[in-house]
Amino acid sequence: MAVRLKDIARDLGISTVTVSKVLRGNSDVGDKTRARVLKRMKELNYQPNMLARGLASGKTYTVGLVVPDLVHPFFAEFAKSLSGELRKTHRALLLASSEEDPVIEMQEIRTLLQRGVDVLIIASCQAVLKNFYELGDNRTPYLLFDRNFPHLAANFIGNDDVVVGEMATRHLIDLGRTRIAHIGARYSSPAFDRLRGYRNALAAAGLPADEDLVVTRERVEEAGDLVGNAMMRDLLKLKPRPDAVFCYNDTTAIGAIEAVLEAGLRVPEDVAIIGCGNLRYAAYLKVPLSAIDQNTTELGKRAAQVAVELAEKPQAELKCIMIPPKLVARESTVGKRRKRTPLNA
Amino acid sequence: MAVRLKDIARDLGISTVTVSKVLRGNSDVGDKTRARVLKRMKELNYQPNMLARGLASGKTYTVGLVVPDLVHPFFAEFAKSLSGELRKTHRALLLASSEEDPVIEMQEIRTLLQRGVDVLIIASCQAVLKNFYELGDNRTPYLLFDRNFPHLAANFIGNDDVVVGEMATRHLIDLGRTRIAHIGARYSSPAFDRLRGYRNALAAAGLPADEDLVVTRERVEEAGDLVGNAMMRDLLKLKPRPDAVFCYNDTTAIGAIEAVLEAGLRVPEDVAIIGCGNLRYAAYLKVPLSAIDQNTTELGKRAAQVAVELAEKPQAELKCIMIPPKLVARESTVGKRRKRTPLNA
DNA sequence: ATGAAAGCGCTAACAC
């Protein structure tokens, strides 16, 4: 059996309460007693039982995270950053992957809530989020991440995706492109906002908004390269064909580039392509990929901070945090004239 | 406050014990009583408090995983697969990333054990694993993953890395290459075994084992591309220079390819290069990368199964599971004559 | 088939 508070108390002839107080750094303990307790704890290599603490105190020092796909570099990067930041506060991360399936997502949320996570961070794939309240009268605070639900007054952290769309499209405009297409996703706030940004930028530049140039398909997240490839092939059939494409994410962009090359055209000379996410290996692709970097590491850090705040003060004021994105131009838009951007820059 | 067993018992005029039995599917409950309990549970949307259950029963239905780097596709893929499989058994995943730092790793292990994980799965970055026992007299069963410690009698799951090395090297030999180099890692069982496999294959083919052709460096995991690039540059200075390289992983391979191209040479004509891991985007790289696929999804599935077994029967016989790797040949070794292998194949 | 009693390891609230 593991060492318990009780063991230390017995050894020292004091009460468990005092030991507990020392454990938690409570100030109302005599210096001598504190020293003796700490010494004994070290000797016995005492490890507190967080289950018991959680049950008694209502705080588990645990954060739950639900993402649609752990392998997606964006979510993996976020999870890593979040986890690293939580470690500094001695909190643990309960992680679940919903596979972009709302039903699985609900199940995972339930699992996490049953474990008493202090906060829930979630990039939800629900179409509507009213279901969130059907999970019992649970008062666990939550933080929406990446995907927002405008009609829901909730804590949110993500990028300003309107800016993402504007930034990408503006970049293509600045390069002199005039027939700019958009390969988008559906049913999520980032998809919707990036599209809006795209339109804003076109309008601001006085370019026409040709609806043929906007194509979308469901489930862009999973096999994005294949989807991107298919959609690009559709776009290439248009006359005149687009001379640039802003893709919803990097994987669709990769597929799109492939389609352009397969059609015997050049990137970026015939069609410039920009993605979003800034994959770790973007610089090593057949055509090094330009992309909007989401600053994912910062996103994870800030999310951890908000999570800790929520854990400590569940009724805090609503937070809505937008991390500014950043343009990383590589060959897929600017061609070979610039020097190669180093990895992850 | 959330609904408790007690509430249901009170509503129905029965004891909490009976309700608890229904909850756990215990058979010694009358059909009528069971039905009433289940009905009421549904009505109130009862969610069991797993902390309380864990404290009382000693089982938390939680598995801990520690990986060196969550963003590394191999570990991300593994975590995803593991998590998906655990979900089927209603278990949760506590995840931690050690950043390839033994000190952080110990801290994370402690954090997980304090939360009472039923099993610990770990790709450890410790040089020696005796420290494992210093974490208290904890009897939590653990499963080593990817990185083995031969002198430690422990459960293990991973690839047979000797076979990985042989398979990769053999592939290069079959292509007629005779001066085959190896860019390796250090201080881990996969690194060591892949090197052994490399040597085995050379010996079996009657090729000389030139020690100049084996280069290693620390911390290949993090910025693998840069490390691979630097090591390849070293190799290219040799006379005669190598005509093929087996790289420890895909990221070093990417860097190595870059170095070859920067030197004005061709891949694979001048230098054939093969990696290990089979990145999701391997097919879309400048030179589509040949690699040994580690069958990571299967690895995660089997790990989950073993974890569940260990959770239920901690004293089970030691398991040592080797998932067979698979060769995926692309342009970086065989050139353009073959058809492109589809993504993730 | 059902339940009473005891307790998992800890903390909160209040005495002294």
Add this chain to the structure above:
DNA sequence: GTGTTAGCGCTTTCAT
């Protein structure tokens, strides 16, 4: 400063 009492929500054991 220190200790007492009383739980947190559940399971276990052993009566009946």
